[in-house]
Amino acid sequence: MQIVRKVQKETFIPTSSMGDIAFLLLIFFMVTTIFREETGLPVELPRAEAGEEVNRELISNIYINRQGLISIDDLIVKVEQVSNLMAQKLEENPLMIVAFKTDTYTQYGVVSDVMEQLKEVNATRVFFNNDIESIPGLKY
């Protein structure tokens, strides 16, 4: 019996479609990109495990930093102004969720005062932003 020796074919990766793949990925990332609209305040969020994910479109942010400064839409506001601002936003989006981006070491009293303001205008859906992993050096 004759043994047929296999002829090795030259292997090559077709690179002509690379540009197409790149464009596909490009379109995907262009569509999903959201640019940061507000800078807020620098905060170190507390860590929590039971956190849920919420759609960004429903969220309006309240930043509270360690010193108790409150920032809404990149404006530093007083506690008494929160209810008016949030009432306006609630009118635009009745399903709005107020997200607290608050520093771990902020005094709870500030957060509590802001929540009282929210209750006044029936903005009852709140959200406490957290990190999944703890920042080294944070107590909680």
Added chain:
Amino acid sequence: MAIVKRKKPSAAREITMASTSDVAFLLLIFFIVTTIFAAEQGLTLVLPSKKSEETAVKVKQSNIATLKVHESNAVTLDGDPIEINHILKATEDRLTANPKLVVVLEIHPEADYGLMVACLDELRLANATRVSLKTTE
């Protein structure tokens, strides 16, 4: 004087396509770097509205567990000091003993916000759905 006619370029004009994928990749890298996906992590809570305060439900004292965060950032459950990582177990035990349990999370205004989130997180993990927030007067 003779007028010299300019020669027309004979080669057909074309746009070089060889670098399109390079351009695409550059744009791609830019968008990969700037992308933030549209979701945020956090604990959700529904606050009682002004209306619901009028129609407040009374809860039996025996169905209430008070988790208190003090000014000094110490945590107590019904008066007994407790570590944060023990809250989960203690709450679970109480919930199995009494499924109607309502946990009142009472926080002193000068306590750290992070501690309140930590407590709320533990309560969520213990499946305590009926939680109410209270601020120490």
